[in-house]
Amino acid sequence: MLLLWQIFVTFAKVGILGYGGGPSLIPLVQAEVVTVHRWFTAEEFVDTLAMGNALPGPIATKMAGYVGYKLAGLPGAVAGVTGMILPSLVLMLALASVLLAYKDTRYVQATLKAVRPVVVALLAITIWEILPSSIRGWDTALIGVVAFAAVVGLNLHPALAILAAAILGIIVY
Numbered sequence: 001m002l003l004l005w006q007i008f009v010t011f012a013k014v015g016i017l018g019y020g021g022g023p024s025l026i027p028l029v030q031a032e033v034v035t036v037h038r039w040f041t042a043e044e045f046v047d048t049l050a051m052g053n054a055l056p057g058p059i060a061t062k063m064a065g066y067v068g069y070k071l072a073g074l075p076g077a078v079a080g081v082t083g084m085i086l087p088s089l090v091l092m093l094a095l096a097s098v099l100l101a102y103k104d105t106r107y108v109q110a111t112l113k114a115v116r117p118v119v120v121a122l123l124a125i126t127i128w129e130i131l132p133s134s135i136r137g138w139d140t141a142l143i144g145v146v147a148f149a150a151v152v153g154l155n156l157h158p159a160l161a162i163l164a165a166a167i168l169g170i171i172v173y
Contacts (some may be wrong), residue, residue, distance in 0.1 A: 003072050003080045010037065011064040016091075018060065023120040025060035027126045034066055042066070042133045044099030049130070054162040060084055143168065 018025035026049065033040045038049065052062040061084050068080025069104045102108050135141045143165055150156040150164075 006037070007068045007071060007076050011068070011080045012087050014060065015084045015087035018088075019115060019119065023059060024122050026063075027122045029060060029063050029067075030126060032123040039071060042130065046130050046133050050162065054159060054166065056150075056159075066145040070111055083093075102109065139172075 011029075014025055014028045014032060020030055030045055034042055034045050048063055048066055049059075052059045052066065055062055063083055064080035064084035065077045066080075068078070070076070072079070099108070134159035135144060147161040147165060151158055152160050
């Protein structure tokens with residue numbers, strides 16, 4: 001029961017502190033799961049992130065479900081997902097009327113303008129931290145470069161890039 005509570009509280013913290021959608025929560029999830037609780041190694045976290053990106057839906061919620069499931073089965077998955085979703089649901093309901101009433105004011109617009117670069121910085125930090133456990137040689141670097149080029153240059157859907165890499169991994173490795 002204590003583990004379920006820890007899973008819930010961990011993902012509730014992420015849900016409360018996260019801003020900017022799923023990808024911006026990844027550094028917070030990583031800090032909690034890898035650094036604070038040491039539930040996953042950096043490599044396991046990267047694997048979880050890759051799997052989460054391969055499936056439809058919000059990445060942070062999928063990661064909360066997976067981490068919870070790995071730690072405590074179905075009750076752990078429920079605790080993780082509930083912890084991740086509950087804070088934002090409550091805050092969204094509480095702030096929706098205020099935001100809708102003041103969304104066009106210069107204060108709200110200024111706040112959003114200032115927060116967006118922070119979200120980008122958090123994503124860059126995540127990339128910096130997971131890069132060593134993701135790129136292990138020239139072959140994996142090449143896979144990353146080709147996937148980046150395909151998604152950015154050819155407008156390939158990221159899920160297709162992940163699927164292609166998974167198939168390549170099965171064939172090559």
